[in-house]
Amino acid sequence: MRLGVVVWAEGVTVKFRIAEDSVVERGMLVKVVDRGRRYVLKVVDFKPESLLTPAEVAIISSKADRGEKPQLRDRDLRLYDTAIATIVAQIDEDGEVHGPSSVPALFSPVEELGEEDLKMLRLHTGDIPIGRVRFGHSAVDVEVALDGAKTIPHHILVVGGTGAGKSNFGRVLAASILHLRGRYSLVVFDCESEYLLGSKPGEMGLAHLPFSEEYLFLVSARVPRPGRLRVELPELGEERSIPAYPLKMDVSRLKPGDFALTGEFSSPQEELLWLAYKQFGEGWVEALLSGDARTVYSRLGRMAGVNTISVTKRKIRYLTGDGSVFCRDCGYDLAAAVLSMVLKGRVVLIETPFATEGEEKLLATVVAERVFRAYERMRKELPEKWSQLPPVLIMVEEAHRYLGSQALGGKGEVRENVFSIIAKRGRKYKVGGLYITQMPSELMDAVVRQALTKVILSLPTRPDYLAVMNHSPYLDEAEAEIKTLDRGEAIVVSPPSGFRLAVSAKIYQYEEYALRLIQEEKRLLATREVSRTPEYADA
Numbered sequence: 001m002r003l004g005v006v007v008w009a010e011g012v013t014v015k016f017r018i019a020e021d022s023v024v025e026r027g028m029l030v031k032v033v034d035r036g037r038r039y040v041l042k043v044v045d046f047k048p049e050s051l052l053t054p055a056e057v058a059i060i061s062s063k064a065d066r067g068e069k070p071q072l073r074d075r076d077l078r079l080y081d082t083a084i085a086t087i088v089a090q091i092d093e094d095g096e097v098h099g100p101s102s103v104p105a106l107f108s109p110v111e112e113l114g115e116e117d118l119k120m121l122r123l124h125t126g127d128i129p130i131g132r133v134r135f136g137h138s139a140v141d142v143e144v145a146l147d148g149a150k151t152i153p154h155h156i157l158v159v160g161g162t163g164a165g166k167s168n169f170g171r172v173l174a175a176s177i178l179h180l181r182g183r184y185s186l187v188v189f190d191c192e193s194e195y196l197l198g199s200k201p202g203e204m205g206l207a208h209l210p211f212s213e214e215y216l217f218l219v220s221a222r223v224p225r226p227g228r229l230r231v232e233l234p235e236l237g238e239e240r241s242i243p244a245y246p247l248k249m250d251v252s253r254l255k256p257g258d259f260a261l262t263g264e265f266s267s268p269q270e271e272l273l274w275l276a277y278k279q280f281g282e283g284w285v286e287a288l289l290s291g292d293a294r295t296v297y298s299r300l301g302r303m304a305g306v307n308t309i310s311v312t313k314r315k316i317r318y319l320t321g322d323g324s325v326f327c328r329d330c331g332y333d334l335a336a337a338v339l340s341m342v343l344k345g346r347v348v349l350i351e352t353p354f355a356t357e358g359e360e361k362l363l364a365t366v367v368a369e370r371v372f373r374a375y376e377r378m379r380k381e382l383p384e385k386w387s388q389l390p391p392v393l394i395m396v397e398e399a400h401r402y403l404g405s406q407a408l409g410g411k412g413e414v415r416e417n418v419f420s421i422i423a424k425r426g427r428k429y430k431v432g433g434l435y436i437t438q439m440p441s442e443l444m445d446a447v448v449r450q451a452l453t454k455v456i457l458s459l460p461t462r463p464d465y466l467a468v469m470n471h472s473p474y475l476d477e478a479e480a481e482i483k484t485l486d487r488g489e490a491i492v493v494s495p496p497s498g499f500r501l502a503v504s505a506k507i508y509q510y511e512e513y514a515l516r517l518i519q520e521e522k523r524l525l526a527t528r529e530v531s532r533t534p535e536y537a538d539a
């Protein structure tokens with residue numbers, strides 16, 4: 001369908017006159033065919049063109065204000081709407097897609113982009129579906145899918161204000177990864193307990209997906225010992241049995257590095273941790289916590305200051321909490337259990353609804369550290385084996401708490417933590433971060449830059465979306481669109497997935513997506529059953 005005609009083209013910007021009765025929306029992709037080339041344009045803004053005099057505007061608007069129908073001679077010559085669009089791709093006659101190297105001629109017709117044209121942009125060819133292409137506020141029937149192998153090591157940043165759809169996105173991504181049955185691993189820290197079964201009755205979670213019995217691994221206080229958790233799913237009239245491990249980690253399994261990589265400790269405090277470890281061995285945390293600072297001071301042979309000891313004790317107590325997660329003599333090591341599952345390509349869900357902020361921080365650090373170190377060591381020592389490992393994505397919610405300049409030591413000494421290390425070096429080892437935040441302006445610039453895939457959900461605050469726009473390709477003209485995003489709508493930038501434009505997407509609504517996957521899996525199982533019946537098996 002014809003939408004208009006090009007009236008100006010300069011650089012990568014094209015202005016076109018919108019045809020009478022056509023509906024053109026911001027974010028919409030359109031095409032211009034000229035001399036055998038197809039130009040794909042993304043509409044970024046609108047501008048009325050008017051040759052009316054100020055006096056005419058005053059007279060006509062006054063009449064319109066009184067409810068009279070304005071009469072305007074030669075209207076279509078003197079007043080019309082134009083759309084401003086950016087050329088996002090050029091498709092040559094042989095079907096090759098590349099960045100624009102020319103502009104369409106003036107007065108070329110602008111047309112709707114068909115599904116076939118849209119497919120040539122290869123937004124659907126990745127293996128991790130997240131939603132559909134969106135024109136304005138309506139989704140079209142072309143999927144947006146990330147390329148996991150290339151995207152995961154280059155980190156993913158998800159930004160959005162309250163209620164924009166961050167958790168929904170997280171669940172959709174987790175479901176897509178689960179559905180790939182072992183191709184990638186994902187570690188999710190779920191402090192709201194909303195991933196397993198949804199956050200309220202009627203919602204769905206990862207447990208609803210049939211493959212969860214094999215590919216999901218739950219770490220939760222819901223189970224007292226390693227085994228399986230039976231969950232009832234009234235929405236489906238089914239039940240599942242999910243592999244599970246208790247939310248428990250024996251403090252004797254913790255090393256000084258686990259604490260140091262929380263970024264909470266100064267250099268003298270970190271030295272004290274190592275000193276205590278050397279002196280007391282496995283019981284070092286206990287030894288530091290029990291007894292007052294003066295007693296520890298003499299037990300350590302006066303090798304650390306009393307003040308340093310008291311502050312360090314306070315920080316360790318804050319991180320280890322009351323013992324319900326970091327227990328004494330319980331023998332559990334959830335970090336080792338998580339690592340063994342990550343190496344097998346599982347989605348690991350760690351539920352921490354009752355953990356304190358300190359416990360959450362230490363837990364996330366210990367798990368991320370074990371995974372990162374294992375991948376790093378394997379690449380250095382057993383590169384063959386490393387190349388077989390699934391790329392792993394570690395989700396960090398409230399990422400500004402770990403990767404904000406404040407968290408990393410403010411303006412003074414930069415105190416690295418495990419997540420800043422993964423942000424800088426994870427790519428080499430196939431360890432990526434999935435950073436989710438409402439406040440990207442608080443993140444270190446390097447983190448925003450290094451996350452090559454960005455999912456921008458509705459984000460009302462200007463400093464926040466400018467922080468993302470300033471460090472991403474294809475977003476120069478996106479401000480107007482970001483301001484109009486509704487819940488669940490996103491702009492996706494992912495050069496590792498081969499996207500050459502900022503893609504306007506509607507993220508799948510989790511329950512709808514889960515039902516689709518459940519149906520697909522049922523069909524798959526049915527086909528397998530059929531092929532197992534004797535007459536087919538013999539064939």
Ligand SMILES: Nc1ncnc2c1ncn2[C@@H]1O[C@H](COP(=O)(O)OP(=O)(O)OP(=O)(O)O)[C@@H](O)[C@H]1O
Nearest residue numbers: 161162163164165166167168169487488507508509
């Ligand atoms: N893609 C989507 N399609 C339809 N509805 C959605 C979509 N994403 C989110 N929603 C709905 O919007 C509401 C808020 O979503 P969600 O909890 O994911 O937002 P959030 O950004 O994580 O919020 P908060 O910042 O409060 O944690 C939910 O009711 C959810 O069902």
